[in-house]
Amino acid sequence: MKNILVTGALGQIGSELVPALRQRYGAGKVIATDLKVLPPSGAAALAPYDHLDCTDPHQLHEAVRRHEIDAIYHLAALLSASAEAAPQFAWQVNMTGLYNVLEVARGYGCQVFFPSSIGAFGPSTPRDHTPQVTIQRPTTIYGVTKVAGELLCDYYASRFGIDTRGLRLPGLVSYVAAPGGGTTDYAVEMFYHALRYGRYTCFLSADTRLDMMYMPDAIAGMIHLMAADADRLRYRNAYNITAMSVTPEDIAAAIRQHIPSFDIDYDVDPVRQAIADSWPRSLDDSAAHADWDWAPHYDLSAMTADMLVRLEAKLKTAARKKRV
Ligand code: VAH
Numbered sequence: 001m002k003n004i005l006v007t008g009a010l011g012q013i014g015s016e017l018v019p020a021l022r023q024r025y026g027a028g029k030v031i032a033t034d035l036k037v038l039p040p041s042g043a044a045a046l047a048p049y050d051h052l053d054c055t056d057p058h059q060l061h062e063a064v065r066r067h068e069i070d071a072i073y074h075l076a077a078l079l080s081a082s083a084e085a086a087p088q089f090a091w092q093v094n095m096t097g098l099y100n101v102l103e104v105a106r107g108y109g110c111q112v113f114f115p116s117s118i119g120a121f122g123p124s125t126p127r128d129h130t131p132q133v134t135i136q137r138p139t140t141i142y143g144v145t146k147v148a149g150e151l152l153c154d155y156y157a158s159r160f161g162i163d164t165r166g167l168r169l170p171g172l173v174s175y176v177a178a179p180g181g182g183t184t185d186y187a188v189e190m191f192y193h194a195l196r197y198g199r200y201t202c203f204l205s206a207d208t209r210l211d212m213m214y215m216p217d218a219i220a221g222m223i224h225l226m227a228a229d230a231d232r233l234r235y236r237n238a239y240n241i242t243a244m245s246v247t248p249e250d251i252a253a254a255i256r257q258h259i260p261s262f263d264i265d266y267d268v269d270p271v272r273q274a275i276a277d278s279w280p281r282s283l284d285d286s287a288a289h290a291d292w293d294w295a296p297h298y299d300l301s302a303m304t305a306d307m308l309v310r311l312e313a314k315l316k317t318a319a320r321k322k323r324v
Contacts, residue, residue: 002029002068002069002070003029003030003031003067003068003069003070003071004021004025004029004030004031004069004070004071004072004073005031005033005063005064005067005069005071005072005073005110006018006021006030006031006032006033006072006073006075007033007034007052007054007072007073007074007075007076007097007101008033008034008035008054008074008075008076008077009032009033009034009046009049009075010032010034010036010177011034011075011076011177012172012174012176012177012178012179012180012182012215013075013115013172013215013218013219013222014032014034014073014075014177015174015176015177016174016176016177016215016216016219017073017075017219017222017223018030018032018046020219020220020223021073021223024223028048030048031048031049031050031063031067031069032046032048032049032050033049033050033051033052033063034049034051034052034076035051035052035053035054035076036051037051038051048067050063052076054074054076054093054096054097054100054101055092055093055096055097055100056100057100057103057104060100060101060104061104061107064104064107064108064110065108069108069110070108070109070110070111071110071111071112071113071226072101072104072105072110072111072112072113073113073222073226074097074098074101074112074113074114074115075115076093076097077093077094077097077098077115077145078090078093078094078142078181079142079180079181079182079183080117080119080140080142080143080181080182080183080272080275081181081182081183081185081271081272081275082180082181082182083140083141083142083145083181084140084141084142084271084275087141090141090142090145091141091144091145094142094145094146094149095145095148095149095152098114098149098152098153099152102152102153102156102162102164105156105162105164106156106160106162109162110162111162111163111164111165111226112153112156112162112163112164112165113165113166113222113225113226114149114150114153114164114165114166114237114238115166115167115169115222116146116149116150116166116167116168116169116237116238117142117143117146117168117169117170118130118168118169118170118171118210118211118279118280118283119138119140119142119143119146119183119275119279120136120138120143120146120147120150120168120238121134121135121136121138121143121278121279121280122135122136122137122138122139122143122278123137123139123277123278124137125137125280126280127279127280127281127282128280128281128282129282129283129284130240130280130282130283130284131240131284132235132239132240132284132285132286132287133235136150138278139278140275140278142275143278146168149166150166150237150238151237153166153236153237153238154236154237157236158236163230164236164237165225165226165228165233165236166236166237166238166239167218167221167222167225167238167239167241167288168238168239168240168241168283169213169218169241170184170210170211170212170213170241170242170243170283171183171184171187171210171211171212171213172184172212172213172214172215172218173187173188173191173212173213173214173215173303173307174188174214174215175191175307175310175311175314176215176314178192183204183272183275183276183279184210184212184276186202186203186204186248187212187246187248187251190202190248190251190252190255190264191255191304191307191308191311192311192315194255194259194262194308195259195308195311195312195315196315198259198261198262198263199262199263199264199265200252200262200263200264200265201264201265201266201267202248202264202265202266202267203267203268203269203272203273204248204266204268204269204272204273204276205248205266205268205273206247206248206249206264206266207247207249208247208248208273208276208277209245209246209247209281209282210245210246210247210276210279210280210281211242211243211244211245211280211281211282211283212242212243212244212245212246212251212300212303213241213242213243213244213296213298214243214296214298214302214303214306214307216297216298217243217296217297217298218241220297221241221288221294221296224292224293224294225239225288225292225294228291228292228293229292232291232292233291233292234287234291235287235291239285239287239288239291239292239294240283240284240285240287240288241283241285241288241294241296242282242283242285242296243296243298243299243303244299244300244303245281245282245283246300248264248266249264250300251300251304252264254300254301254303254304255304255308257301257304258304258305258308259308
């Protein structure tokens with residue numbers, strides 16, 4: 001393994017993927033990149049870090065050449081709610097960025113990780129125990145870019161022999177980076193509000209059932225898939241993976257096991273509710289188990305316990321720094 005490039009490294013996934021990759025492969029071998037231009041102190045703390053706009057093929061080409069990259073985790077993209085608010089921009093970022101990554105990978109023989117999503121399915125997809133291979137007619141621009149991205153990755157694998165690999169990720173819960181622009185962000189906000197205010201007003205309805213996963217499981221799954229024996233992989237576009245199928249009410253009840261007074265009420269956002277209602281309620285991830293031994297470690301109870309402990313510590317540290 002020469003070097004790894006992570007795009008969108010400052011996002012919800014990238015903030016935890018970069019440290020995990022550096023722990024496994026060595027700090028100097030993982031180049032973190034993002035659209036944000038960090039101040040010198042910030043860039044030094046994340047070094048090696050580069051500003052990178054994936055919609056500019058020259059910047060991408062230069063980063064891969066200069067750092068001798070042979071694996072790219074391409075995370076830079078708009079999430080579902082942000083994309084729905086700016087569909088033309090979302091197409092530009094999500095598709096041009098991926099196309100540029102695949103073209104550079106073709107030139108340098110890089111392996112590519114592509115994060116698809118449960119958003120790659122639509123209302124005509126079987127919503128319970130959604131199969132690995134089924135109807136994919138999403139009704140959001142986010143889903144359109146994810147299906148198109150999956151097809152592009154499949155094409156580059158079969159036509160050019162590029163080692164593309166991907167996951168259809170569920171909603172991700174993490175305490176490291178605040179989420180932004182996602183339909184499943186309610187699940188993260190709920191933990192912050194439970195600790196800060198003891199209550200939360202949820203923008204999805206109480207019975208909205210979606211697949212969720214604790215970030216440590218998602219990170220382990222990505223790294224495990226990229227290291228898997230290529231001969232075992234039947235699907236180059238993206239594997240279904242999940243850890244739990246839960247509702248806001250389920251998460252609230254799990255939080256109440258630790259904060260009995262926690263209260264939740266609902267003020268449904270019709271845009272994000274419509275997005276959530278177009279997605280599966282639960283995925284069949286048996287192909288991932290069979291082909292590369294996928295196995296999550298956190299269920300709702302374990303995620304809630306770990307999330308509350310770590311998030312409380314993070315918030316207390318932040319409060320202390322504010323007082324200094
Ligand atoms: C979103 N967190 O809400 C992302 C994810 C399955 C949801 O794709 O857009």
